[in-house]
Amino acid sequence: MRSFPADLVQAQQEWGATYRQLSERPGRTELRRRLYRLSARVFFHPYWQQRRPSPAAWWELHSLGRSGRT
Numbered sequence: 693m694r695s696f697p698a699d700l701v702q703a704q705q706e707w708g709a710t711y712r713q714l715s716e717r718p719g720r721t722e723l724r725r726r727l728y729r730l731s732a733r734v735f736f737h738p739y740w741q742q743r744r745p746s747p748a749a750w751w752e753l754h755s756l757g758r759s760g761r762t
Contacts (some may be wrong), residue, residue, distance in 0.1 A: 694749060694752055696739065696752075696753055696756065697737070697739050699737075700734065700737045700739050700753070701753070701756050701757065703730055703733045703734050703737070704729055704734055704753050704754065704756060704757030705717060705756075705757045707727065707730040707734060708732065708754075708757045708758055709726060709759075710723055710726050710727045710730060714727060734753075
């Protein structure tokens with residue numbers, strides 16, 4: 693298991709929560725904007741500058757975000 697920075701995992705967790713809220717209340721502009729900002733924070737995090745993200749790394753980060761583990 694990889695060791696992701698805590699702020700990256702937190703951003704992924706917030707992304708997942710925001711995505712679920714948006715699925716329950718579609719069309720909410722503030723939720724779409726927040727999802728966009730969180731996507732950029734996760735995708736352009738300095739962690740990814742040190743190593744290329746593999747599909748496995750993205751999947752693991754996504755799983756951490758879903759489960760709420762750090």
